[in-house]
Every structure is written in structure tokens, then in C-alpha cells.
Amino acid sequence: MELSTIKDAFDRVTKKQKLSCSKTQEAIDQIRQEIESVLDTLQSANNTDHELDYKTVLNELKASFLLIAPLSQMEGTQKELNVALTKYGKLLEKHFNPDISKAYRNIDIDRHTLNQIIANHFYHQGLFEIGDHFMSVVGEPESAAIMKFPFVEMYQILEAMQNQNLEPALNWASTNGDKLAQSGSDIVLKLHSMQFVKVLQNGSREEALHYARMHLSPFATSHMTDIQKLMGCLLWTGKLDRSPYHALLSPSNWDKLAEELKRQFCNLLGQSYNSPLSVTVAAGVQVLPPLLKFMNVMAGKKNEWQSMNQLPVPVELDREFQFHSIFVCPVSKEQATEDNPPMLMSCGHVLCKQSILKMSKNSTKVFKCPYCPFDIDAAQCKQLYF
Amino acid sequence: MSLFLLEIRQLAEIEAMAASKKLITREEWEKKLSDVKIRKEDMNKLVMNFLVTEGYVEAAEKFRMESGTEPDIDLATITDRMAVKKAVQSGNVEDAIEKVNDLNPEILDTNPQLFFHLQQQRLIELIRNGKVEEALEFAQEELAPRGEENQSFLEELERTVALLAFEDVSNCPVGELLDISQRLKTASEVNAAILTSQSHEKDPKLPSLLKMLLCAQNQLDEKAAYPRVNDLSTATLEDPAV
Incomplete structure (x- = not known):
């Protein structure tokens, strides 16, 4: 090793x-x-x-x-x-x-876009002063405010949550309740649950019951089990730490909730949870070693590398870096599902699993790709992840 | 085309099966039935068992006098048992618990699940009557400690306390706890426990026999066409459909 x-x-x-x-x-x-x-x-x-x-x-x-x-x-x-x-x-x-220049191409990158990506990363991390300073240095201070604004709100909410104050988060959740429900998020219930426990911790059973009737009961149709557990807490008022529900008091719940809120907040902004820059760097770190190895072997063929249409070696990326849009199989004309996922064939074309199984007679025969002359072995097809 | 042929083959098989079924006429069937002998005493015991188990004390007493069939338990205890059942069905759980303890204190001591369900029913009645604070106090004092010891009790307790989250329980997913059916369920459980404590079966034998009749008929349907009993209340034999 x-x-x-x-x-x-x-x-x-x-x-x-x-x-x-x-x-x-x-x-x-x-x-x-x-x-x-x-x-x-x-x-x-x-x-x-x-x-x-x-x-x-x-x-x-x-x-x-x-x-x-x-x-x-x-x-x-x-x-x-x-x-x-x-x-x-x-x-x-x-x-x-240390010389990674061998493994990348000299591509003209639009400076403005690059600056935006870097600034977005700073704002994404809550490093507002650094972001502002960077934008003023590169001469784009006017776009800083627009980029920064939504993240400022997010970090104000997160900061309040660090002080165990859920008011800003609850206000944000009620404003965006419909959008959050559409995206299938249960963050609103999680916030109300946390607030309910907090009210109960402060020793007021009557207030907690009133809070449950106001804010928890609307979730009854979809989250009754959670509501039942929370209502059970009422019977251990003042001694919740010695109750079957003591796990609800764990400080890690606040961290998890903050992380979930950040995820949902970014989702509503149309942004990924991690900044594009950090995703790119993390993916790059995985890809770099095989590419450097390849370039060392192909030391004299730098020019060839510059003109290649695709990567010269197979590169395995973890699932979190595999992004694919909705896929409709060109053979069956059906949209891919979890049971019938898109599969990448050895030639680089994609069909859904059912079509491949049908064409390969349940993986018993080699078949021709419908798009190119390649012979395809079903066993070598790889699943693509959305 | 092949699908069409398959359909035809299946239809042919069904017809062949129907043709191969044995046909039993009404006369044949009635003759078979008349050959079966059932003792009068056995019939009387079955009826008495039903009346005793279901708690029809006056009917049981009259039937005893008329048929000379002796019940297998003291009829006086039936009155007590029915009083307990009635108390639960009318929502008077405290009274029911008192009566059970008068009847046999061991019943609740040896059956923690029954005791929990009675206490749970008492909590439901408090919630039904809008006594929120009293309900919470009672649940905290009496039921929460049992919930800590037993996970399934805790889950049932959570379901019950969840009623309080709804000012309008008609839209509540656990609203069935406030239905009369919940009282009947608890009453039935108490009834069964008392019968068991008296070394008596908790279910009457007559319904079991009727279930067996229906089950046997369903199995026989696969092999033969025969006069069936379709309506248990009249027990009329209906001619087989040819």
C-alpha cells in the first residue's frame, strides 16, 4: 500500500x-x-x-x-x-x-462564470465578508448582493436555530409551506415537533397541548405515528429526560434539523445542498489519480489528450456524483422507474433494463445495440442513477 | 391467435370439471341427513352452553326448568358477569373494575393486559366527556408507568392520548376509539376473562359448529353439486344449480 x-x-x-x-x-x-x-x-x-x-x-x-x-x-x-x-x-x-496540469485541458473558461461559482461557494458556506471582498476585488460588486441575499436569510435562520430559537425557521416554513409540501418534504412537521418539545420542556403542558392542536393536528393524515409519539410526551411533562422519549432531547436533533433545513432551503432556491464548487472539487479529487496515472504512461501524447472527445480511461465516480435527468427508453418508449432503471451499455448507449432483458432473452444471448453495430452482453450493462 | 386458443382450452377445462362434478339430488341428500343421528341431550347442552356464555341468564333458567339440562356454572355468576359487561358498555369503567374485583380479585391481578385496557377505556371516557386535565392526570398517574414497562401498552396509550390533539375528533385518524365498538371490544375482553376464570370457554360452541358447516360446504362445492344451506337463519336446503 x-x-x-x-x-x-x-x-x-x-x-x-x-x-x-x-x-x-x-x-x-x-x-x-x-x-x-x-x-x-x-x-x-x-x-x-x-x-x-x-x-x-x-x-x-x-x-x-x-x-x-x-x-x-x-x-x-x-x-x-x-x-x-x-x-x-x-x-x-x-x-x-503535485503537477496536475498534465491531467487537465487548457479550456477557455468565462471569467465571469468562474467568479460567480467562487462567490456562490463563499455565500453557500455563509462566508459573506469573504464573498463580498472577493466580488469587489474581481470588479463585480453589483451582482454580489443578488447572489448573497437568499443565503443571508438562510444563515440568519440557522444562527437562530443554534440558539434554539425556531421562530425564524417556522416563519420561513409557513411562508413556503405549499412549495415544501409539493417537494414531499416534512420539514414543517419536524420544526413544529421540535417547537412542541421545547414548549413542553419549559414545563407548560397546557401550552404544549394548545400548540399540538394548532400546529400538529393538520399533519394527522400523513404523520399520525409521529403525532402519537409527541402526544405521549405530555404524560412525562417535567421529566422528559427520564421518559421513553428522552431521545427527542438529544442535541444532535438540532444539528440534523438544521442540516435538513439547509437542504430544503437550497432546494427551494434551485441550488444543490453542497456548492457546485465543492461538488466539482470532490469529484475531481476522485477522478484525478487515474487520469494522472494515464498521463504518466502517455507522457509523449499531450496533444492527443487535448483533442480527445471523451475520457481515455474508465472513471468510477461515487453515486453522489452521478447526475442523470429523467430517462425515456428509446425502445419501449416508457419512462424509467426504480424497477426498470436506465442501463448503460458497453457502447455508451442507454436503454432501460426491461428492454435489455427482452433483447438478450433474459441475459442469455448477446444482442446488437439498436443504435450502433456493437454486440452487447447484458451482464456488462451498468445501472445509471438519477 | 394463440391467446384465443388458450382461452378456448381453459373454457373446455372448466366445462369438463363441471361435468365431472357429482350431482346429489334433494332426495339422496335428505336420506343421507336422516341417517345421521344426534342425541337430544347434546343439542340441549349446546343451547345451554350458548345461553350461559352469552349471558342470557333468564332464558338459561327457563331452559333448565323446561329441558332439565343443567348449566356447567352457577347461573348467579352470570348476572354478575353481565353487570360488569353492561357497566363497560355504558362507559362506567370504575364501576366495572370494582365489580370484577368483587367477583374475583385475581382476574385483574393475573391479567395486566385486561387491566390496562380497562384503564385505557376509562381514559377514553374522560376524553369523551371533555375532561382534558383530568384525563392527562389520570394517564400520567395510572397508565404512563405501565407504558414504560411494556412497548405495546405505550403505543396504545399514545394512540389514546393523541385524541387530545384534535378539537374536532370526527376528523381524527384514531377517532374510532370513541366509537361504541371500542366499548364493546373492551366489554367482550372482560367477559372472556371472567369466563376463563370460571374455567369456562370464552366462546360459545354453537357459532363454531356453524362455521364448520360453512367451511365443509365450501370444500364440498369443489367436488359436488348438492342441496346447500345458504341462509343459516332458516337452514333451508336449496336445490343444486345444475
Whole structure:
């Protein structure tokens, strides 16, 4: 394993460094002792009015320094440390090629779009000052306000939630209730549930019951089980932490709720939960190693790489980086479903699973792709994820 | 075309099966039935068992006098049992619990589920009468501790307390708890427990026999066409459809 080799090399460096350090310390201590001894001698001579030959004393000190030989003491260990460091550096260069330029193309990127992506990332993370500063540096301060505005509201809500104040979140949820319901989100109920528990925690059963009647009962048709559990909490007012519902008081519930709110907020904005920049970087990190490896092998063919229409090597990305729109099978003319998902054939064309099974006589025969002359083996088809 | 042929083949098979079914005429059937002998005492015992189990105490007493059939339990206990049942059915659960304990204190001691259901019914009655605060206090004191010990009790308790989340219970998904059927269910459970404590079956034998009759007829239908009993209330034999 590559990393274990690197770790061993790093351990060697630290070992040599510790040895060098202790040797140096040893030499310094010896020198200090000699100097202190001479100082004592001089001090006692002063006190007793005893005549002392300073030259002799200093010559003796010089002689003892030559005897200690601090430089030669330190030189050996220092040399060993330098050798280990050099080896470590070379090993790092070998395994972690810092020059990634070999694996990307020189594409003209629209500066404005790039600036927007970077600023969006800052605002997405709630780094508003940095985002504003960046936009003013690149000379686009006017678009900053438009980009920033929705995220400011989101982070105000999240900040309030950190202080266990759900009012802003509940206001946002009631304003966007219809849209949230359309997207199949139950965040509104989750917020009301959390508020209900909070009211109950403050010790008012009557107030909590009133809150349940006002805000929880409308969810009865779809979330009755959740409501039943919350209503059960009423019987442990004041001792919820010692009840079957103590899990509702876990601080992690606030974190989960905040994360869910951020997800739904971004969804309503038409944005992804993670900023496009962070998704791109994360996906790039996965793709880079095989591409760098390929480019090292194909060292002399840089120009070919620049003109290729598709990636020269198969690249496996995790599911979270696989984005596909709604798919209609060109053979069956049916929209793909969970039971009948789109499948990528070895030639790069896509059909739905049922069509592939039909054409391959239940994966028993090789069949021809309806779009190209390729022979397709059903077993080698890969599922695409939405 | 092949689908059409398949349809024809299936129809032919159905006809063949119908043709292969044995046809039993009314005369043959009645003769078979007349050959079966049932003792009068057995019939009387079945009737008495039904009257006792269902709690028709006066009818049981008259039937005893007229037929000389002795019930297998003291008829006086039926009156007590029916009083308990009636108390639950009218929503007077406290009274019912008291009566059960007078009848046999061990019944509720040895049956925690029944006791929980009676207490749950009491909670339902408090909610029905709009005594919200009293209902919550009662549930907290009496039912919550049992819910902590038993997950299924806790779930039933949650369902019941959930009634309080709705000012208009007609739109409530657990509104059936306030139906009369819920009282009947609890009353039936108490009734069964009392019968069991008296070493008596909790269900009468007569309905079981009728179920067996229907089951046997359904099985026989596959093999033969015969005069069937379609209406249990009249027990009339109906000619087989040829």
C-alpha cells in the first residue's frame, strides 16, 4: 500500500529529527556547563581578591570546547536527518504528483462564470465578508448582493436555530409551506415537533397541548405515528429526560434539523445542498489519480489528450456524483422507474433494463445495440442513477 | 391467435370439471341427513352452553326448568358477569373494575393486559366527556408507568392520548376509539376473562359448529353439486344449480 510506504518514510524522518535534536541539546548542555564552571571560578576569584590569570582560564575553556567538539557531534545526526528528508521528499513527489496540469485541458473558461461559482461557494458556506471582498476585488460588486441575499436569510435562520430559537425557521416554513409540501418534504412537521418539545420542556403542558392542536393536528393524515409519539410526551411533562422519549432531547436533533433545513432551503432556491464548487472539487479529487496515472504512461501524447472527445480511461465516480435527468427508453418508449432503471451499455448507449432483458432473452444471448453495430452482453450493462 | 386458443382450452377445462362434478339430488341428500343421528341431550347442552356464555341468564333458567339440562356454572355468576359487561358498555369503567374485583380479585391481578385496557377505556371516557386535565392526570398517574414497562401498552396509550390533539375528533385518524365498538371490544375482553376464570370457554360452541358447516360446504362445492344451506337463519336446503 502506497500510504504505508510514505508513513514509514515519515516515521524515519521524525526519528532522525528527534535524535538530531537530542544530540544538539546534549552538546549545548555540555558547553553551558563548561561556561558556568568558568564563571564560578572567576566569581570566586573576585570575592577572595585572589590573583587570577584570565588568559589561562579562557585557554582552558577553549581546550575543553575542542574536546567536546560540538560540531562533529551534531554533524553526523544532522547529515542522517537530511538524507531521510531528501528521501521523503522524493517519495512524496513520486506518489503525490503535485503537477496536475498534465491531467487537465487548457479550456477557455468565462471569467465571469468562474467568479460567480467562487462567490456562490463563499455565500453557500455563509462566508459573506469573504464573498463580498472577493466580488469587489474581481470588479463585480453589483451582482454580489443578488447572489448573497437568499443565503443571508438562510444563515440568519440557522444562527437562530443554534440558539434554539425556531421562530425564524417556522416563519420561513409557513411562508413556503405549499412549495415544501409539493417537494414531499416534512420539514414543517419536524420544526413544529421540535417547537412542541421545547414548549413542553419549559414545563407548560397546557401550552404544549394548545400548540399540538394548532400546529400538529393538520399533519394527522400523513404523520399520525409521529403525532402519537409527541402526544405521549405530555404524560412525562417535567421529566422528559427520564421518559421513553428522552431521545427527542438529544442535541444532535438540532444539528440534523438544521442540516435538513439547509437542504430544503437550497432546494427551494434551485441550488444543490453542497456548492457546485465543492461538488466539482470532490469529484475531481476522485477522478484525478487515474487520469494522472494515464498521463504518466502517455507522457509523449499531450496533444492527443487535448483533442480527445471523451475520457481515455474508465472513471468510477461515487453515486453522489452521478447526475442523470429523467430517462425515456428509446425502445419501449416508457419512462424509467426504480424497477426498470436506465442501463448503460458497453457502447455508451442507454436503454432501460426491461428492454435489455427482452433483447438478450433474459441475459442469455448477446444482442446488437439498436443504435450502433456493437454486440452487447447484458451482464456488462451498468445501472445509471438519477 | 394463440391467446384465443388458450382461452378456448381453459373454457373446455372448466366445462369438463363441471361435468365431472357429482350431482346429489334433494332426495339422496335428505336420506343421507336422516341417517345421521344426534342425541337430544347434546343439542340441549349446546343451547345451554350458548345461553350461559352469552349471558342470557333468564332464558338459561327457563331452559333448565323446561329441558332439565343443567348449566356447567352457577347461573348467579352470570348476572354478575353481565353487570360488569353492561357497566363497560355504558362507559362506567370504575364501576366495572370494582365489580370484577368483587367477583374475583385475581382476574385483574393475573391479567395486566385486561387491566390496562380497562384503564385505557376509562381514559377514553374522560376524553369523551371533555375532561382534558383530568384525563392527562389520570394517564400520567395510572397508565404512563405501565407504558414504560411494556412497548405495546405505550403505543396504545399514545394512540389514546393523541385524541387530545384534535378539537374536532370526527376528523381524527384514531377517532374510532370513541366509537361504541371500542366499548364493546373492551366489554367482550372482560367477559372472556371472567369466563376463563370460571374455567369456562370464552366462546360459545354453537357459532363454531356453524362455521364448520360453512367451511365443509365450501370444500364440498369443489367436488359436488348438492342441496346447500345458504341462509343459516332458516337452514333451508336449496336445490343444486345444475
